[in-house]
Amino acid sequence: DAGVTQSPTHLIKTRGQQVTLRCSPKSGHDTVSWYQQALGQGPQFIFQYYEEEERQRGNFPDRFSGHQYPNYSSELNVNALLLGDSALYLCASSYTQGMSETQYFGPGTRLLVL
Amino acid sequence: AQSVSQHNHHVILSEAASLELGCNYSYGGTVNLFWYVQYPGQHLQLLLKYFSGDPLVKGIKGFEAEFIKSKFSFNLRKPSVQWSDTAEYFCAVNTLNTGFQKLVFGTGTRLLVSP
Numbered sequence: 001d002a003g004v005t006q007s008p009t010h011l012i013k014t015r016g017q018q019v020t021l022r023c024s025p026k027s028g029h030d031t032v033s034w035y036q037q038a039l040g041q042g043p044q045f046i047f048q049y050y051e052e053e054e055r056q057r058g059n060f061p062d063r064f065s066g067h068q069y070p071n072y073s074s075e076l077n078v079n080a081l082l083l084g085d086s087a088l089y090l091c092a093s094s095y096t097q098g099m100s101e102t103q104y105f106g107p108g109t110r111l112l113v114l
Numbered sequence: 115a116q117s118v119s120q121h122n123h124h125v126i127l128s129e130a131a132s133l134e135l136g137c138n139y140s141y142g143g144t145v146n147l148f149w150y151v152q153y154p155g156q157h158l159q160l161l162l163k164y165f166s167g168d169p170l171v172k173g174i175k176g177f178e179a180e181f182i183k184s185k186f187s188f189n190l191r192k193p194s195v196q197w198s199d200t201a202e203y204f205c206a207v208n209t210l211n212t213g214f215q216k217l218v219f220g221t222g223t224r225l226l227v228s229p
Contacts, residue, residue: 033215042118042204042219043158056216090158094215100146100165101208101215105158 002027004093004106012112013081021076021109025093032074033103034066035090043090049074050096078111086113116141116209120220127195127227135190135223137205146208147188148217149179153201161203164188175199197229 005024013019025032031050035043045058049068068074072093078085088110092103119138127133139145149161162173169181179190188205205220 031215033217035217035219040221042206042221043217045216045218048216058216092217096215102148102160102163103215103217104160105150107157 004091004104006089006091006106006109008109009107010110010112012114014114015081015083017081017113018077018079019081019111021078021089021091021111023074023076023091023093023106025072025074025091026104029093029095029104030072031094031096031101032068032072033092033094034074034076035092036060037088037090037108039087046076081113083113086111116207116218118205118207118218118220120203120205120223122223123221125223125225127225129197129227129229130194131227133190133192133195133199133225135203135205135225137188137190137220139186139188139205139207139218141186141207141209143209147179147181148206148208149173149177149188149190150204150206150219151201152204152222158204161190195225195227197227199225200227201225 033048034046037043047057052068063079065077088108090108091106094101094103117140147164150158151161164171164181172178202222204222206217
């Protein structure tokens with residue numbers, strides 16, 4: 001049973017560029033959440049996708065956008081990259097079954113913005 | 115806004131010592147509580163979780179945590195740590211007011227266990 005997978009593992013970009021990160025959820029899961037983990041910090045919620053729609057968003061600017069496909073995989077797009085966007089980006093998947101869900105995390109994509 | 119505090123940023127223990135990592139959250143309503151662990155070079159893994167029922171929950175690798183509602187706390191414990199427990203530990207809370215699963219994490223505690 002494959003867990004949550006993410007690609008690429010590492011990425012180097014320059015300021016102003018755009019980046020797309022990808023996530024495949026754990027088998028049987030239909031919900032994908034994205035988190036940003038800066039160095040020395042805990043993960044911070046960016047947004048969550050369910051049924052191909054963004055259903056909740058954290059305190060991140062519109063430069064951060066996403067998409068979910070019919071097979072439940074998801075993408076995180078960041079436009080106009082800033083140095084401060086350098087972080088580990090984590091994808092987590094879960095199965096929407098009411099109020100109590102457990103999120104399972106992928107290995108993350110480490111983004112460095114120069 | 116909800117927040118999670120982990121007061122111990124770095125903890126150093128010798129093998130066989132007992133461990134307790136503190137976690138406090140700020141939210142007065144119903145919560146789901148989690149501890150995740152990140153071993154060196156590995157991804158975040160679920161250690162244990164509390165949804166309802168018995169406030170003392172047991173997780174993998176001998177870890178347990180106790181939910182004390184009156185203290186807004188969910189401290190992680192292990193009676194005897196091993197070198198392999200060296201990792202970063204994150205407490206996370208999901209508040210159930212929105213109906214959606216949004217985890218709020220603490221800043222993490224780095225545990226170093228010396229052999």
